[in-house]
Amino acid sequence: MLSDKNCSQKKILLISNGHGEDLNSSLIGEKLKILNPHFQVDSFPIVGEGKSYLNKNIPIVAPLQQMPSGGIFYLNPINFIKDLTSGLITLTIQQIVTINRIKNNYDFCVAVGDVVPLFFAYLTGKKFVSFLVANSSYYENHLKLPFLTKLILNSNRCLKIFTKDEFTRDDLKKQGFKNVICEGYPIMDTLVSSENNLPINPQLPMIALLPGSRFPEALNNLILELKVCEILVKKYGSKWQFYTALVSTIKENDLRDLALQIDWKYSQGILKKEINGAEINIHLYYDAFADILLQCNLVIGMAGTAVEQAVGLGKPVLQIPGEGPQFTYRFAEAQMRLLGLNVITVEDSKDIEKKCEQGADKIKEILQNSNFLEKCVKNGRERIGDRGASLKMAHHIEQLVSAN
Known part of the structure; x- marks a missing residue:
């Protein structure tokens, strides 16, 4: 553990691109702040309004604009066209300009999603970890990552790769990727009963x-x-x-x-x-x-x-x-x-x-x-796995941030 003086200088930027990605990232960020109150944790949601971050009181430092597709245009080219006509190019330029302007404010990045947050993390010039929450070997029994994704993951600035399932972890290890680990899926940590008294009849499905x-x-x-x-x-x-x-x-x-x-x-x-x-x-x-x-x-x-x-x-x-x-x-x-x-x-x-x-x-x-x-x-x-992933992942990240 670092001294209080050094810990106070550690600033972490969470970068994500989508509703589910924001949720996973915010859960990790929340645990990071609990593990080390000296960390300053900010967020850079690339898609949407970053509501998950706001719910966890994690400041947003990215320009925001809701796109028609919600970031899910890869399944339908028409949605991509709608995004383009709604200002996607302008927003992307603003995001790149912003990340370059603020990059020296941070010591470490956490990229949650696919190649897009990875690219933004790489642009900062800082060390980072990746949580490939949008990727899984279960889709095709073998994960075929884009060239740019492979390039960034193999960078000496990428200190750890998290996967959401063990099958993908094992697949990436076979492909030669190093520092690949699976600690589960943070979204399961949100499933805690709020003790609402639902009028459920136990005799009926x-x-x-x-x-x-x-x-x-x-x-x-x-x-x-x-x-x-x-x-x-x-x-x-x-x-x-x-x-x-x-x-x-x-x-x-x-x-x-x-x-x-x-x-x-x-x-x-x-x-x-x-x-x-x-x-x-x-x-x-x-x-x-x-x-x-x-x-x-x-x-x-x-x-x-x-x-x-x-x-x-x-x-x-x-x-x-x-x-x-x-x-x-x-x-x-x-x-x-x-x-x-x-x-x-x-x-x-x-x-x-x-x-x-x-x-x-x-x-x-x-x-x-x-x-x-x-x-x-x-x-x-x-x-999917059991609860507890966000804390386990935050532990790994805290150790890496403290050591770097």
């Missing part, structure tokens, strides 16, 4: 609805998920309970408008509809994500990070491809390869009724298969 975090896409996703629930009750009776985790960007007025649009009723945090003489209730919560995920039996998921967290808990996930821009069939299919058997995606179809009916049938089938549910728990541990 609980289904969680995760429509995603991007507005207005999340509202469109919720409509599809409600349709699945409606068909499930219509075909198989009312022996289910439904809980939805919403983000704050969806307001009560949005829910009232949505209910009118699809012939449901909204009242005091519950969406209701009468089906076959029975009332179906969808409970809506803004502050019970972890509680809902921890207690559910199955997830209807149209999200990225949240679905990964569900799998980490051993939950089965049913994916319904939406219109995007994020949660399309292509995104869902990639997520199946990443997360394995826990994740089942219904066939993409323009026939919404058919697609949602297939989803309802899958839910019934999954929850009746106890062997499959046991495999989901095992697979979740292998693919």
